[in-house]
């Protein structure tokens with residue numbers, strides 16, 4: 001294997017009741033691993049085979065991009081959550097959120113709107129517009145990743161139906177509210193805000 005599937009940063013039942021063990025079992029073992037297996041197959045014997053994952057995401061197109069970005073996005077998504085997450089962001093992030101959205105609640109509403117408004121599959125993201133830039137919320141379709149546009153992702157919520165259907169059926173908004181109130185890992189967001197880490201995804 002050229003890439004390893006990074007381990008989940010918590011047990012598969014650790015996000016319950018907000019995301020159940022069956023969701024994580026399928027999402028991680030079938031979907032995430034499936035993208036990695038497909039990527040391995042596509043890269044075998046190609047010039048991109050020796051590149052880091054984020055370099056492939058930034059430069060690839062078509063099926064290689066779709067599978068590479070889905071590997072990256074899912075690892076980033078797992079790290080965007082933690083058991084007993086949510087709550088108040090750290091002060092440094094709270095200040096930046098207030099500057100961009102008026103308040104933390106203003107951010108939460110913008111993130112919810114982006115997530116619910118994304119037609120079909122995709123992701124909602126809190127990003128920094130460049131390493132020193134302001135915060136923004138984005139929604140992206142399918143496998144698309146804000147790295148490609150020079151943004152710095154801080155956290156993401158996967159809004160493909162496979163992320164929430166077992167727990168919430170078609171109620172995407174209820175899932176995203178749970179993500180914001182109970183799951184989001186603000187310490188991970190802060191580390192990304194400071195440029196301290198890239199989620200161990202390459």
Ligand code: FE2
Nearest residue numbers: 031158160163
């Ligand atoms: Fe997913």
